[in-house]
Amino acid sequence: MKPVADDIRQTMSRRDLFSLIGTLAGSAVMYEAMSSLAYAGEAGYFGPPKLSGDVKGASVLILGSGMAGMTSAYELRKAGYKVQILEYQDRPGGRNWSLYGGDTYTELGGATQHVEFDKGLYLNPGPWRIPYHHYGMLHYCKLLNVALEPFVQVNYNAYVHSTKAFGGKPQRYRHVQADFQGYVAELLAKSTRQSALDQAVTKEDQEILLEALRQWGALDKNYEYTLGEASSGRRGYDSDPGGGLTSVPTPSQPIGFKDLLQSHLWRSIAAGSGYETQQSLFQPVGGMGMIGKAFGAELKEVIQYNAKVIDIHQDAKGVTVTYQDTQKGGPPMQARADWCICTIPVSVLSQIPINVGAPMQAAIDNLSYASSVKVGLQFKRRFWEEDENIYGGITYTDQPNSTIGYPNSGYFSSGKGVILGAYAFGPAAFEYTSMSPPERIAKSLEYGAKVHPQYMEEFDTGASVAWHRVPWTLGCAGSWTEELRAEHYDAMCALDGRIMLAGEHASRIPAWQEGAVLSALDAIRRLHQRVLAA
Amino acid sequence: MLRRAIASGLALCLLSMAQGASAQGFGMGGYSEQTGEALYQGVCQGCHMPDAKGAVGAGAYPALAGDKRLAAKAYPELVVLRGQKAMPAFGPSFSDAQVAAVVNYVRTHFTNNYSDSVTTDDVKALRATLSAK
Numbered sequence: 001m002k003p004v005a006d007d008i009r010q011t012m013s014r015r016d017l018f019s020l021i022g023t024l025a026g027s028a029v030m031y032e033a034m035s036s037l038a039y040a041g042e043a044g045y046f047g048p049p050k051l052s053g054d055v056k057g058a059s060v061l062i063l064g065s066g067m068a069g070m071t072s073a074y075e076l077r078k079a080g081y082k083v084q085i086l087e088y089q090d091r092p093g094g095r096n097w098s099l100y101g102g103d104t105y106t107e108l109g110g111a112t113q114h115v116e117f118d119k120g121l122y123l124n125p126g127p128w129r130i131p132y133h134h135y136g137m138l139h140y141c142k143l144l145n146v147a148l149e150p151f152v153q154v155n156y157n158a159y160v161h162s163t164k165a166f167g168g169k170p171q172r173y174r175h176v177q178a179d180f181q182g183y184v185a186e187l188l189a190k191s192t193r194q195s196a197l198d199q200a201v202t203k204e205d206q207e208i209l210l211e212a213l214r215q216w217g218a219l220d221k222n223y224e225y226t227l228g229e230a231s232s233g234r235r236g237y238d239s240d241p242g243g244g245l246t247s248v249p250t251p252s253q254p255i256g257f258k259d260l261l262q263s264h265l266w267r268s269i270a271a272g273s274g275y276e277t278q279q280s281l282f283q284p285v286g287g288m289g290m291i292g293k294a295f296g297a298e299l300k301e302v303i304q305y306n307a308k309v310i311d312i313h314q315d316a317k318g319v320t321v322t323y324q325d326t327q328k329g330g331p332p333m334q335a336r337a338d339w340c341i342c343t344i345p346v347s348v349l350s351q352i353p354i355n356v357g358a359p360m361q362a363a364i365d366n367l368s369y370a371s372s373v374k375v376g377l378q379f380k381r382r383f384w385e386e387d388e389n390i391y392g393g394i395t396y397t398d399q400p401n402s403t404i405g406y407p408n409s410g411y412f413s414s415g416k417g418v419i420l421g422a423y424a425f426g427p428a429a430f431e432y433t434s435m436s437p438p439e440r441i442a443k444s445l446e447y448g449a450k451v452h453p454q455y456m457e458e459f460d461t462g463a464s465v466a467w468h469r470v471p472w473t474l475g476c477a478g479s480w481t482e483e484l485r486a487e488h489y490d491a492m493c494a495l496d497g498r499i500m501l502a503g504e505h506a507s508r509i510p511a512w513q514e515g516a517v518l519s520a521l522d523a524i525r526r527l528h529q530r531v532l533a534a
Numbered sequence: 535m536l537r538r539a540i541a542s543g544l545a546l547c548l549l550s551m552a553q554g555a556s557a558q559g560f561g562m563g564g565y566s567e568q569t570g571e572a573l574y575q576g577v578c579q580g581c582h583m584p585d586a587k588g589a590v591g592a593g594a595y596p597a598l599a600g601d602k603r604l605a606a607k608a609y610p611e612l613v614v615l616r617g618q619k620a621m622p623a624f625g626p627s628f629s630d631a632q633v634a635a636v637v638n639y640v641r642t643h644f645t646n647n648y649s650d651s652v653t654t655d656d657v658k659a660l661r662a663t664l665s666a667k
Contacts, residue, residue, distance in 0.1 A: 088592045108581075108589035308592060347620035348593035368622040371580075427565050427627060433580030468580050471591025474620045 045135040045514075049521055051079030051528045058531050061086070061321055061335055063312075064343035065303050066094020067513050068502040070295040071140065071520040072341045073302055079528065084335060085299065086307040086323055088472050092299070093292020094343075095126035095473065096513060099376065099463055100287070107469035113437050116378070116461040120410070121418040122287040123376030125465035126476070127513050128405070128420070129153070132280045136517035137291075141284065144294035151281040152408045154272035155393020161451050162398045165263030170395070170451045175255060177269045178218065178234035182225030183257045185217020193223065227253050268396040276512065283408060291513075304335075309344065312354040314498045339531070341523055343503045343516075345369065346492075347474040356499055359491035366488055367505060369475020371429035375401070375444040375464040377421035383454040384419070385411065399447040400428035416460060421448050429476075433466035440464040477504055477511030493522070500527055564627060570639025573632055578640070581621070586644035593620065599644035607652050610637045611660050625664070630657040 059082035062069045070092060073083045099105060101117040117123070129151040130137050141148055156177065159170035191197055192206050192213075201209055214223060218230045225231055232251040239250035260266070271277060284290040296303060310332060311322035319340035322332050342349065347369045354361070384390040384406050392408035405420030421444040424432045432440055441462040449455040467476035480489070485508075493506045502523040507515030567576040575584070581595045582588055588597035603609050614633050617623030624633070634652045641648040 108591050108595065109583045110589075344592070350619040351593045365619050368617050368620055371622070427577075430577045430580055431565075434576055434578075466580065469589075471589075472593075474581075474591075474593050474595070475622075479622065 045139075045518060046521075047135075048139060049075050049079075049525055049528075051075065051524065053528075053532045055080045055528070055531055057082065058339065059083070059318075059337035060339045060341060060527070061319060061337035062341045062343065063309055063321065064088075064094060064503070065092040065296065065299070066292075066343055066503065066516060067096055067137075067140075067295075068343040068504070068506075068516040068520040068523075069094070069341070070292075070299055071136070071517050072343070072502060072524050073299050074140075074295070075521070075524055076528075077299075077302065082337070083302050084337065085303045086309060086321060086335060087303055087305050088308050088326070090305045090327070091292070092296025092303060093289055095476075096288055096292035097126055098122040098124050098287030098289030099465070105463070105465070106471075107437070107466065108471050109469060111437050111469075113463050115463045117376070117418055117463070118378065118416045120286070121378060121407075121416065122289075123374065123418060123420070123463055123465070124283075124288040125374050126467075127288055129277075129281045129283055130513070131276050131278070132282070133275070134512065134514035134517075136521065137514050138282070140295065140517065141282075141291060144291065144298060146291050146294050147285040148282040149285050149409055150392075151283040152392030152406075153277050153279060153281050153394065155390060155406070157388075158390050158393045158404075158406070159395040159397075159451055160265045160268040161395065162263055162265055163450065164398065165265060166259070168450060170397075171255070171263075171265055172236075173269065173395075175235045175252075176260065176263075176265045178231065179225070179254045179257075179260055180266050180269060182217045182219065182231055182234070182254065183260065185213040185219055186223060186225040189213045189217075189219060189223035225254060227251050264398075271394065271396065285409065309352055312340065312342065312352060312499070314340070314355060319498050338498065339527060340499045341520070341527070342499060342501050343520070345473045345475070345503065346478065346501070346505055348472065349501075354499070356496040359488075360494060360496045360499075360501070363488035363492035364501075366484060367478045367480065367492070369468070369473065370477050370479040370511070371424075371426065371433060371466075371468050372476035373422060373424040373429045373432040373440065373464065373466040374420060375422035375432075375440050375462060376418050377441065377444060377448070377455075377462045378416055378418045378460040379454075379458040380416055380460050381458060382407075382410075382413065382415075382417040383458055384452065385417075387454065388452075395451055397447065397451060399450065400424055400431065401444050401447040402428065404448060404451060419448075421445070421462065422464075429466070430468070432464075433468045437464050440466070480505075480510055493519070495526055495530060564629075565632065568632065568635065570635040570637075573628075573636040574639050574643075577624075578636065586640070595620075598640050598646070600646065604641050604646055605648060607637065607641065607648065607650060607656075608660065610640060611652055611657055612664075615657070615661060616664060625661060630654045630661065633657045 060076050062073050062083060062085045065085050065087040069085055073085050077083045099115050100122050101115055101119060103115040104112060106112040156174035158173050160173055160176050161170040189210055192209055217225055218234045220226050220228055220230050228251050231254055235252055237249045238252045241247060241249040306325055306327040307323040308326050309321055309323045313320045318336055318338045320334055320336045322334050324332050346364045346367050350364050390406055391411050392406050395404040401422035401424060403423035407417050445455050445459055467473060492501055500523045502520045504510055504515035507519040509515035565577060567573045582598050586599040588595040615625035631654045634654045634657050637652045
C-alpha cells in the first residue's frame with residue numbers, strides 16, 4: 001500500500017493542499033496537517049520559502065553563521081522576524097571558506113599557518129563544488145550575485161594511479177575508462193553471440209544489444225575491442241591525425257584486459273557517475289568562500305562575531321544564550337529571543353549545556369564527525385597544463401592523499417598555480433591530522449611526486465586544513481550511519497520546545513552545503529508554522 | 535522516493551566516490567600502526583595532541599595526560615571501541631590488539647602510571663558485550 005502522501009501528490013501538490021487547509025481552517029489546523037503528513041519527510045528543494053502571515057514581532061536567535069544559519073537569518077528577517085546571529089569566528093561562512101595569501105589560520109594545538117598563495121589563488125578547505133541540482137545553493141548564489149564557473153569533475157586526460165599497478169606509472173583516465181568499457185562490451189557481445197544470453201534476451205533484442213555494445217564499447221566489425229580506429233577514437237592515438245603530408249594517425253594500443261582488471265584502476269572511473277558528481281558542477285569564481293562573504297555582507301547588521309556560546313537555556317517564553325566575547329573578554333553576556341535555531345555542529349554542541357529533551361540530547365551526543373584533510377600546494381608554474389595538458393579536473397591515487405585536484409580556472413596563465421594536493425578521508429585523514437602542517441605538505445609532495453615528477457622542482461608553498469583540528473567544528477561533517485539515522489535523525493530535526501537544530505548534520509545530504517541550506521529551509525518553515533499557530 | 539534512497543545510499547562527505555568511500559566508510563578501514571606509541575602518534579594525537587594535553591576551541595578535546603578517569607582500564611577501552619560524543623568509535627577500525635596497545639600506552643605515558651594492563655582478550659570480551667547489546 002502506498003503512503004497517504006503519495007496518493008495526495010497524484011492529485012494536488014502538497015503545498016496546494018496546505019494552503020487550502022490553511023485558508024479553510026486556520027493556521028493551527030494547518031500545522032497539525034503538516035505534521036501528520038510528515039512534511040519534514042519530503043525531500044528536495046521547494047524554492048525560496050514563502051513565510052507569509054503576521055509573525056507578531058517574534059524574534060529568533062540563530063547560533064552560527066554558516067550556510068544554515070545565514071539562510072535561516074535571511075529568510076526569517078525577510079518574513080518580518082527580529083533576528084540575531086551569534087558566531088564563534090571573526091568571519092561569516094563556517095565551512096564555506098577559502099584560504100588566500102595573507103590569511104592566517106591557527107588550528108587546535110596552536111600550529112599557525114601564514115598562507116602565502118599568490119593573489120587570486122586559493123585553497124577551498126571544505127566544500128569545493130556545487131552540483132547542478134543543489135538548487136538551494138544555486139538559488140542563493142544567484143540572489144547574492146556570486147559568480148559561478150564550471151567545476152571539472154571528470155578530466156579524461158587526468159590520471160588514475162596505483163602504486164601497485166603498471167610499475168607505479170599513472171595511467172590516463174581516458175585509457176582506463178575506454179579500455180574497461182571496451183572489454184566489457186566485447187565480453188558481453190561474445191556471450192550474446194554464443195547464445196549464452198538466450199534466456200535473458202530475445203533473438204530480436206540480441207541484434208539491438210550487439211549494435212549497442214559496438215557503439216558503447218567502440219568495438220570493431222567483429223565485435224572485438226582491438227587496436228585500431230574504433231578504440232583510438234575513444235582512448236586517443238599515439239600520434240594524432242594531422243594536416244597535409246604528416247596526417248596519418250598512429251592508433252594506440254589498449255591496455256591488456258588482465259592487467260587492467262588486476263590494476264584495480266577501474267575503481268576510479270565511476271567518479272563522475274554519481275548523482276552528486278555528474279556534470280554540470282559549479283564553483284564560485286575566486287573561491288567557495290565568496291558565498292559566505294556575500295551572505296555575511298548581506299546580513300552584517302545581525303551577525304555578532306567572536307561570540308563563543310557556553311550555555312543555551314529555554315523556558316516557557318523564550319531562549320537565553322550565554323556567550324563570551326573571545327576578543328574583548330570580560331564577563332559572559334546573554335542574548336535572548338522567542339526562538340532559537342542552533343546550527344552549531346553537534347560535535348561542539350554536545351559539550352555545551354542545553355536543556356532540550358532526552359531524544360534531542362541523545363541525537364546531539366551520538367553523532368561524531370568524519371575526518372577529512374585538504375592540502376593546497378602552490379607551484380611555480382602550471383606544469384600539469386604546460387607539460388601534461390591537464391586543464392582542471394581530478395587525478396585519483398591509491399596513496400593516502402587520495403586526490404589531486406587541478407585548478408578549474410586561470411587556464412593557460414603563465415603564473416603560479418595551486419593544486420589540491422591531498423583530500424584524505426578515513427584512516428588516512430586521521431593520520432594526516434596527526435601530522436604537523438609542514439609534515440602534511442611534505443607527505444603530500446612525496447605522494448604527488450609519484451604522479452607528477454615535476455613536484456619537487458616546482459613546489460613553492462602550501463597550506464593544510466585537518467578538519468578534526470578546526471577549532472569550531474571538531475571534524476568535517478556528521479558521520480551518519482543507517483542505524484544512527486533510524487535512532488536519532490528525527491529527534492535531531494524536531495522542534496524541541498523553542499529550539500530547533502539546523503545544518504548539514506540535520507539533513508540527508510551530509511557534508512554537502514545543500515544539506516545545510518535545505519535543513520535551514522525546512523526548520524524555518526516548521527518554526528514559522530508553529531509561530532503562526534501560537 | 536527513489537531519489538532520496540539514492541542520495542542516502544551515496545551519502546558522501548564532500549567526496550568523490552572514486553575510492554569507494556561512503557558515509558558509512560568514515561573512520562572505517564584499517565590502520566597499519568600496531569604499537570601503542572605508533573597508534574597514539576598516528577591517530578590519537580590528531581585530536582588529543584602530541585603531549586596528550588588536549589585543546590580548546592569552540593569545543594574541546596580532553597587531556598589524557600593526568601586524566602583520573604583512566605584509572606579504570608575499562609573506561610578508555612570503552613571509549614576507544616564505542617566513541618563518545620565528538621570522539622568517533624574506533625571499534626570498527628582497530629583490532630582488539632590495537633585497542634589494547636593504545637590503551638596501555640596512554641595509561642602508562644603522559645604522567646599516567648597505571649600498572650594493570652589491558653589484554654587483547656579483555657578487549658575481545660568487551661567488544662562482544664557491546665555488540666550483544
